[in-house]
Amino acid sequence: MQPALEGSFLVGQMHANGDGLYAKVGVRQSSISFCSDVISGIPIFIFEMDGAVLVSSSLAILIRACRQLGIRLTLDMGACSEMMLASYVFIRGRTLLENVRRLLPNHELQIDLYSGKVAEQRVAQDFSYVEQPQTWQWCVDNLKAGIVHGLKRYEGQRVAVMLSGGADSRIIAACAIEARLNPDFITFGQSTVNASDFPIASVVAHRLGRPIRPYTASADQFRENWKSLAEKSNWSDMWALGKLPWDFFEGVSEYDVVLRGDGEGIYGWKSGVGSVVDVLHQLEISPMVAVLRSAVWFKAPEDVFELGEESRKSIIEEYREYHGSLSNLKNELYQSIREYGCIAQNIWLLDNWMVADAPLLWQNSVEVARRIPSKYRTNKQVIFAVLNTFGRLKDVPFSTGSSWNDPLENWYSGLTNELIDYVSRWSPWAIDRGNLEDHFSAPPPVPGDQCDRFNLAELIKARLQRSPWVRRQALERYPERVYSSFSSRGLTRLAVISNLREYIERDSDD
DSSP: OOOSOOEEEEEEEEOTTSOEEEEEEEEOSSEEEEEEOSSOSSOOEEEEETTEEEEESOHHHHHHHHHHTTOOOOBOHHHHHHHHHHSSOOSTTOOSBTTEEEOOTTEEEEEETTTOOEEEEEOSOOOOOOSSOOOHHHHHHHHHHHHHHHHGGGTTSOEEEEOOSSHHHHHHHHHHHHTTOOOEEEEEESOSSSSSHHHHHHHHHHHHTOOEEEEEOOHHHHHHHHHHHHHHTTSOOOTTGGGSOHHHHHHHTTSSEEEOOTTGGGGTOSSOOSSHHHHHHHTTOOOHHHHHTTOTTBSSHHHHHHHHHHHHHHHHHHTTTOOSOHHHHHHHHIIIIIIIIIIHHHHHHHTTTOOEEOGGGSHHHHHHHHTSOGGGOSTTHHHHHHHTTOGGGTTOOOOOSOSOOHHHHHHHHTHHHHHHHHHHHHOSSOBOHHHHHHHTSSOOOOOOOGGGGGSHHHHHHHHHHTOHHHHHHHHHHOGGGSOOTHHHHHHHHHHHHHHHHHHHTOSSOO
16 A cells, blocks of 8 residues: 655645644655644644544544544543633643544654554653743843744735734734734724723734724624534634634635734743642633532533543642742643643634744744743743834733623623523533523623722732732632633533534534
């Protein structure tokens, strides 16, 4: 047996030095290999059973192929529980389907075409900090210089930058101008009356002298598109991108590459932490008791989250004897768990229309991050320091809140009722329909005034929440009171899992 083709084939963007977001396929006379990037930005799903090996970057294709072979896939309820708890599957390699795993970042899968033997090997190390950091100024200078130099690889191509109101996309936008790429900027949101992505991204684009293409997100568009987008996203929690109109996806397909700010976690994700439990909570992996108070519409709420809670505790146990810097651990786990398990999923969906690249994940950028002095490894200080070198942007503020209110908009648009009907039919867990309808019968509470941040009580509360000691005490003594995003997005997560259940239980591809 000999393949008709030999050589390497690429999905996504891979530069000569290995930078980029991609899946690389190598075909040889006797074997085929699949290689992932630093966060598995293009997923490689693997199914093995009774000598059969199927590999695909699409769960839908994998499901249909198994169906043709007479194999009926089933939900992995542990992975589904993790997604309900944290919005994403956080045990590395796991997927929402039994017997289907996902290739880890920086790994290669090899299949012997004669024997059928399958092997995996690491091709690069995961992120970690060096023992001897560089000077602060060296880090600032080299991060900027490396991004600008690397972006020149796109000279002469049509380039866009996904621009929000935050720092991560802004540094890419500013460096793209410095590299003379003449990019377009793309943003999306809803509100133009608060300090969120829409108005701030528009100011940044104006200061940089380039056009911006704004797209309005809405629950109406989510209602129209969410099922087809769920399939294209490999059934991830695409709550934000699912609200976008189709002309957004058509618009990004016009570019040779779309640059994103992914990768920011290793530069200092948020502030200090008080414990390993706090590390996970900042990665959205909250204690089960924090979620249960919002999950009263299940007949047995504990059954929904207990497997996810076991997974959470297994990570805590893994680091029970950890005595290093918790800030370092938080940043490292942000990439190995959250970027691989959650952030990459946004790219999965967009990969259907565009080629993405993330300069903050390039090798030079990562090497700078590894050498940041320890006292600067919080709150993305090096990214803000680079931004301060761009005079035109110094006085442009950053977003202070979301441009949308999902619970309220879903309620008044009728989307909530449609999702209630859908999950009542397809949820893998028993639903208490009466409690579910009662829970969502009234509109959500009125959101707080933007001026609350100037209220003394709010300032004191925010200050206390930044204290690692206070955070540790709160999670140890009152875990049921800490915030969990399930309260606002739990119904959407359940709808996505329910849709996957419907998809795998279809009798045909009709």
